[in-house]
Amino acid sequence: MFTSSSDAASWQDRSPRKAWVMGWLCAFVLTSAVVGGVEAFWRIQGFQPDVPDTRELWSFWKDRVNHNRGRTIVLMGTSRMKADIDLQTVQDRLPGFAVVQLAIIGDESPIGLLQQFSRDDNFHGVVLCGVVAPLLEPSRWNDQRDYYEQQLAAGRVRDVACRSFLQNQFASLNPKLSGKTLLVRWLNSGQLPEPDFKHQTFRRSLCYDFSRASDLQSIRTRRASQYRELYAAANPSALSLRNEDYRELNEAVQRIRSRGGEVAFVRLPSSGDRWELEEERYPKSEFWDRFSSKVDAVSVHFQNVPALARFGCTDDSHLGSDETVAFTAALIDELRRLEVFAP
Amino acid sequence: MLFNSFDFVFFFAAVLLVHLLPLPWALRKFNLLAASYLFYMSWNPPFVALLLFSTLVDWFAAKAMGRSEDPLTRKFLLLLSLCTNLGILGFFKYADTALQYFAEAMQLLGTTYHPPAQQWNIVLPLGISFYTFQTLSYTIDVYRRKIEAWQSFLDFALFVSFFPQLIAGPIVRAGQFLPQCTEPKRPSIHQFGWGLSLIVLGMFLKIVLADGLFAPTVNEVYVMGRPVSTGNAWVGMLGFVGQLYCDFAGYSTCAVGLALCLGFVIPANFRFPLAMLSVSDFWSRWHMTLSRWLHDYLFLPLGGYRRRRPRVAFNLIVTMVLCGWWHGPTFNFLLFGLLNGIYLVVQLRLRRSPVGRHQFWKTAPGKAVLWAFCFNLLAWTLVFFRASTFEHAVTIFQTLCGLGPSTTYSYLSDADFLFVLIPLESIVIIHWLLRETTVEEAISRCPMWLWAICLSMMLTAILLVPGEPAEYVYFQF
Numbered sequence: 001m002f003t004s005s006s007d008a009a010s011w012q013d014r015s016p017r018k019a020w021v022m023g024w025l026c027a028f029v030l031t032s033a034v035v036g037g038v039e040a041f042w043r044i045q046g047f048q049p050d051v052p053d054t055r056e057l058w059s060f061w062k063d064r065v066n067h068n069r070g071r072t073i074v075l076m077g078t079s080r081m082k083a084d085i086d087l088q089t090v091q092d093r094l095p096g097f098a099v100v101q102l103a104i105i106g107d108e109s110p111i112g113l114l115q116q117f118s119r120d121d122n123f124h125g126v127v128l129c130g131v132v133a134p135l136l137e138p139s140r141w142n143d144q145r146d147y148y149e150q151q152l153a154a155g156r157v158r159d160v161a162c163r164s165f166l167q168n169q170f171a172s173l174n175p176k177l178s179g180k181t182l183l184v185r186w187l188n189s190g191q192l193p194e195p196d197f198k199h200q201t202f203r204r205s206l207c208y209d210f211s212r213a214s215d216l217q218s219i220r221t222r223r224a225s226q227y228r229e230l231y232a233a234a235n236p237s238a239l240s241l242r243n244e245d246y247r248e249l250n251e252a253v254q255r256i257r258s259r260g261g262e263v264a265f266v267r268l269p270s271s272g273d274r275w276e277l278e279e280e281r282y283p284k285s286e287f288w289d290r291f292s293s294k295v296d297a298v299s300v301h302f303q304n305v306p307a308l309a310r311f312g313c314t315d316d317s318h319l320g321s322d323e324t325v326a327f328t329a330a331l332i333d334e335l336r337r338l339e340v341f342a343p
Numbered sequence: 344m345l346f347n348s349f350d351f352v353f354f355f356a357a358v359l360l361v362h363l364l365p366l367p368w369a370l371r372k373f374n375l376l377a378a379s380y381l382f383y384m385s386w387n388p389p390f391v392a393l394l395l396f397s398t399l400v401d402w403f404a405a406k407a408m409g410r411s412e413d414p415l416t417r418k419f420l421l422l423l424s425l426c427t428n429l430g431i432l433g434f435f436k437y438a439d440t441a442l443q444y445f446a447e448a449m450q451l452l453g454t455t456y457h458p459p460a461q462q463w464n465i466v467l468p469l470g471i472s473f474y475t476f477q478t479l480s481y482t483i484d485v486y487r488r489k490i491e492a493w494q495s496f497l498d499f500a501l502f503v504s505f506f507p508q509l510i511a512g513p514i515v516r517a518g519q520f521l522p523q524c525t526e527p528k529r530p531s532i533h534q535f536g537w538g539l540s541l542i543v544l545g546m547f548l549k550i551v552l553a554d555g556l557f558a559p560t561v562n563e564v565y566v567m568g569r570p571v572s573t574g575n576a577w578v579g580m581l582g583f584v585g586q587l588y589c590d591f592a593g594y595s596t597c598a599v600g601l602a603l604c605l606g607f608v609i610p611a612n613f614r615f616p617l618a619m620l621s622v623s624d625f626w627s628r629w630h631m632t633l634s635r636w637l638h639d640y641l642f643l644p645l646g647g648y649r650r651r652r653p654r655v656a657f658n659l660i661v662t663m664v665l666c667g668w669w670h671g672p673t674f675n676f677l678l679f680g681l682l683n684g685i686y687l688v689v690q691l692r693l694r695r696s697p698v699g700r701h702q703f704w705k706t707a708p709g710k711a712v713l714w715a716f717c718f719n720l721l722a723w724t725l726v727f728f729r730a731s732t733f734e735h736a737v738t739i740f741q742t743l744c745g746l747g748p749s750t751t752y753s754y755l756s757d758a759d760f761l762f763v764l765i766p767l768e769s770i771v772i773i774h775w776l777l778r779e780t781t782v783e784e785a786i787s788r789c790p791m792w793l794w795a796i797c798l799s800m801m802l803t804a805i806l807l808v809p810g811e812p813a814e815y816v817y818f819q820f
């Protein structure tokens with residue numbers, strides 16, 4: 001029934017006697033040629049490296065916030081914060097500061113994350129918090145809780161970070177281009193995928209190349225329609241922050257300030273139908289202006305700064321990667337003018 | 344640290360580098376021991392104390408046994424080892440379930456029993472089932488005087504904790520491993536070349552096949568509480584056979600390869616099991632080290648085949664029930680073991696019958712029938728292995744037969760069917776072609792350029808077709 005232990009021969013060394021050095025060399029050369037060829041093919045097709053936006057990668061960068069002896073700028077918010085800010089420009093303009101991108105794609109408020117940093121005694125950096133009026137509602141503050149309260153194994157975070165780093169170098173490591181995904185697509189449509197007009201980097205920046213977008217108008221229309229539905233569910237007449245909410249927010253800001261840090265709320269650009277919808281539902285004078293008068297922190301609305309207001313969003317909501325350098329420089333200049341960055 | 348993680352790649356590179364340095368053998372063994380403990384601590388640091396405790400108990404018990412000629416003393420020391428190891432295993436693995444069953448039994452007797460907590464939520468130390476069996480085999484072999492109590496604690500501690508096989512086997516015998524510790528070990532070029540090949544093969548099985556192709560389909564079918572179509576259920580059932588084999592064999596293959604790269608030989612755990620011709624044939628090819636352990640330390644002491652038929656049947660069933668129970672303290676695993684025990688008993692009866700002795704079974708069509716029957720038997724039995732609960736398993740069985748809650752909606756695409764059936768068929772064909780040989784013999788006969796192409800294809804697939812990484816299935820045991 002069973003194999004008895006007298007089957008001892010099964011554990012004797014029976015490694016095949018072969019020309020292993022030559023064999024492995026050939027395997028390595030062949031693999032490099034194939035992988036290199038696949039990489040070249042996808043690059044020629046217009047694909048770029050694209051890093052999936054995973055919770056592990058977010059956690060990896062969050063763990064690095066306190067690594068630069070407090071001179072770290074943390075970006076939080078939504079996809080606009082990911083897309084509109086060029087991290088290299090921030091670092092060039094503010095040497096000595098590290099920049100960590102913790103914004104998350106989606107319609108979720110980052111205020112809860114700001115509060116978490118305020119309670120972290122080791123954090124004394126600068127928070128740039130990208131918000132729009134709906135995300136200031138206290139009921140939304142914990143929207144991103146799944147991210148900042150997650151407990152991930154350190155090994156898994158490191159592993160995903162390593163993989164993300166490699167995905168940032170090679171277009172063929174994009175999960176959309178994995179053999180299995182391609183086979184499914186080919187079986188369904190008989191076609192190869194088209195390159196996307198946006199991609200994410202290892203540092204979690206979102207890069208939009210609108211010259212590759214095939215139908216911008218339908219993207220704008222679809223997004224405007226989505227947000228029209230979303231905003232239709234809420235019918236605010238004014239921001240519902242109570243004095244206690246402002247007090248809580250200001251305490252969070254003060255805690256960070258008391259440790260040598262700073263907080264700035266930033267309203268990033270939108271344009272076209274999207275701006276009109278946002279203004280219709282959440283007029284600046286009723287929402288943003290009231291908020292910035294009561295919150296004890298720096299607040300910058302793009303409309304109030306001519307150098308920022310001149311930028312238009314090609315898809316009505318995000319800047320193209322050809323504009324982010326100039327926009328980031330203008331924003332940093334404005335924040336510097338408001339003394340957000342301590343020397 | 345999973346084998347298929349960057350952490351492990353760096354870890355192993357560092358360990359290998361030190362291992363290959365011109366240092367004294369004792370120091371290099373200490374490097375392997377320290378690395379093994381570090382490897383284990385990466386899962387959950389406090390549990391390394393359990394590993395150390397188990398090692399110390401068995402070391403001293405075996406040492407004392409070696410010095411004593413008194414049968415009572417030797418028996419006492421053996422019992423001490425058995426009780427300590429099985430007690431620890433029992434507590435961590437079965438205490439929660441025992442508490443639950445106790446509460447249910449009290450309820451049946453009309454007494455309401457409220458445990459201090461709904462569950463103790465005892466965390467199962469990784470690899471405990473494996474290293475416990477491994478250390479027990481040492482003390483039992485010393486007791487039986489098959490081997491002498493080992494003189495070097497360093498060697499013994501390394502035997503218990505050797506990181507390539509610590510978490511999920513193969514279960515190595517002291518008589519296989521300890522003698523290898525006496526001579527300085529460095530891998531020969533053949534061992535290193537073949538070891539790396541096995542690592543690539545293991546990673547291919549795990550990353551590309553198990554995680555990339557089989558697991559997504561199986562997970563889609565086995566969502567609890569969601570009816571699936573009969574077609575989906577069949578593909579899910581077959582997919583799990585492929586997933587379990589590729590996942591576990593992938594791990595074992597990596598383990599053997601890693602050990603070889605360090606110059607150590609550990610036994611293979613699989614020998615083309617999907618080309619089985621009978622249930623006993625399957626168990627002599629699947630998780631072979633566990634089968635051998637159960638044969639030597641459970642089946643034979645119960646009497647093995649050296650008894651009357653009813654007792655032999657009892658021995659087979661008890662052994663397989665405990666085999667099932669070793670996998671987990673649930674009714675599903677108990678049933679899994681019980682069914683396999685019954686299959687073996689029935690097979691034994693049939694083999695001795697005129698029908699079983701017919702020449703037809705030795706012909707190609709006869710073997711095909713045997714394979715088809717046994718493969719399906721395995722696939723159906725493994726539903727207990729994968730289903731979350733007994734009720735879930737029953738639902739799957741009903742769906743497989745076209746009964747019970749089901750739907751015509753397919754959660755699987757045509758591609759999902761292909762991702763299961765093509766690789767599974769390929770594996771079965773390869774197993775059939777190689778069932779009378781070993782991987783080593785097959786590669787020895789294969790031209791190097793062909794094996795280089797195979798390696799390259801596997802490496803390319805690992806790089807370009809990765810699945811969503813998942814823990815190894817056998818880590819839960």
